[in-house]
Amino acid sequence: MPDFSQGDAPNPDRPHRRRPRYRGTHPRHFDERYKEHQAETYPEIVDAVRARGATLAGTHVPVLLAEVMAALAPAEGDRIADATLGYGGHAAEFLKHIGPTGWLFGFDVDAAQLGRTQQRLAASFANISVHRSHFAGIGKILAANSLDGYDIVLADLGVSSMQVDDPTRGFSYKHDGLLDMRMDMRRSRTAADWLALLSAEELAKALAELADEPDHARIAEAIVARRDRRPIRRTSELVELIFRAKGLTRRMWREQTGRDPHALHPAAKTFQVLRILVNDELESLKGLLRIAPTCLRAGGRIGIISFHSGEDRLVERAFRDGVEQGLYAACSDEPITPGPRERFDNPRSRSARFRWARRS
Ligand SMILES: C[S@@+](CC[C@H](N)C(=O)[O-])C[C@H]1O[C@@H](n2cnc3c(N)ncnc32)[C@H](O)[C@@H]1O
Numbered sequence: 138m139p140d141f142s143q144g145d146a147p148n149p150d151r152p153h154r155r156r157p158r159y160r161g162t163h164p165r166h167f168d169e170r171y172k173e174h175q176a177e178t179y180p181e182i183v184d185a186v187r188a189r190g191a192t193l194a195g196t197h198v199p200v201l202l203a204e205v206m207a208a209l210a211p212a213e214g215d216r217i218a219d220a221t222l223g224y225g226g227h228a229a230e231f232l233k234h235i236g237p238t239g240w241l242f243g244f245d246v247d248a249a250q251l252g253r254t255q256q257r258l259a260a261s262f263a264n265i266s267v268h269r270s271h272f273a274g275i276g277k278i279l280a281a282n283s284l285d286g287y288d289i290v291l292a293d294l295g296v297s298s299m300q301v302d303d304p305t306r307g308f309s310y311k312h313d314g315l316l317d318m319r320m321d322m323r324r325s326r327t328a329a330d331w332l333a334l335l336s337a338e339e340l341a342k343a344l345a346e347l348a349d350e351p352d353h354a355r356i357a358e359a360i361v362a363r364r365d366r367r368p369i370r371r372t373s374e375l376v377e378l379i380f381r382a383k384g385l386t387r388r389m390w391r392e393q394t395g396r397d398p399h400a401l402h403p404a405a406k407t408f409q410v411l412r413i414l415v416n417d418e419l420e421s422l423k424g425l426l427r428i429a430p431t432c433l434r435a436g437g438r439i440g441i442i443s444f445h446s447g448e449d450r451l452v453e454r455a456f457r458d459g460v461e462q463g464l465y466a467a468c469s470d471e472p473i474t475p476g477p478r479e480r481f482d483n484p485r486s487r488s489a490r491f492r493w494a495r496r497s
Pocket residue numbers: 197198199200220221222223224225226227228244245246247270271272273293294295296297298320421
């Protein structure tokens with residue numbers, strides 16, 4: 138009979154489940170971080186993870202939350218399109234403002250989290266309608282419901298932490314996994330397919346133009362030389378190849394991060410470019426910017442958070458042109474970026490740039 142007198146009595150709120158096996162003293166991999174996946178059962182883990190500037194596995198911290206709310210000013214009864222619903226962080230904040238007469242339409246191409254996000258948001262009083270859809274579909278929902286437009290449209294571009302942290306999605310150079318990177322699993326081409334398909338010239342051009350990768354030619358040549366021997370299928374294979382192409386060893390990289398903990402990972406730009414290609418991100422954004430004015434009511438606001446200078450340039454140009462053409466009454470002069478506190482608390486917010494425009 139076990140002796141529970143020393144405080145080891147079973148806790149009904151924490152039913153005993155065998156924890157996953159992992160090497161070392163702390164779980165490091167996404168699946169092993171069982172306490173983070175059950176944060177309601179282990180609330181103490183939340184502060185511990187946040188204190189080291191990390192994101193709880195399976196969650197996402199919304200960026201520029203206060204700035205987005207201040208600029209888009211959600212009000213009682215508003216009709217809102219969250220074009221990139223993700224974990225629902227921005228959506229949850231919108232719901233607090235729009236009350237029981239407001240409507241939130243949530244869109245995301247990634248089916249993996251939609252159900253859970255919908256469940257979390259459903260606790261609120263407001264009306265919620267969630268769609269597994271590309272954000273190009275925000276207009277179709279208006280037409281299908283005979284609605285004249287949204288008061289607010291928000292698009293928080295890029296990937297969610299749930300997507301990056303899950304090695305099976307292949308987005309991260311930090312975890313080994315198959316090179317997939319599709320946000321929408323209905324897309325036919327994965328990152329591995331793109332690596333097999335593009336010529337050295339096309340790869341070099343994409344790396345130079347989409348990410349200013351200084352070693353674009355060397356990385357492109359290394360990819361082609363390597364795939365001629367055998368296909369590149371895993372994130373770790375690509376990372377290793379990039380290190381070699383850049384003449385870097387793991388030790389040199391460790392020393393560099395010792396001097397500058399925020400140094401950009403050598404594979405970061407190549408991974409970002411592949412993700413943009415796989416998900417056709419720039420063309421998608423251009424489409425959203427084109428249809429946005431027709432989806433907003435008079436005085437309606439649109440906000441876009443981007444994490445890539447090419448995307449930010451597209452947003453800036455579309456909003457400025459829109460003001461000149463009289464489609465928008467006003468737009469932000471400069472991008473709004475996270476302050477030092479947010480960058481410290483959530484390092485993933487560091488490259489975020491937020492711009493807004495108001496329909497005339
Ligand atoms: C940065 S996350 C959004 C996080 C969200 N604002 C929150 O607070 O939880 C971006 C999300 O947009 C989705 N996404 C990316 N491109 C999309 C597109 N073209 N149409 C719809 N959803 C898209 C991704 O699958 C991802 O879930």
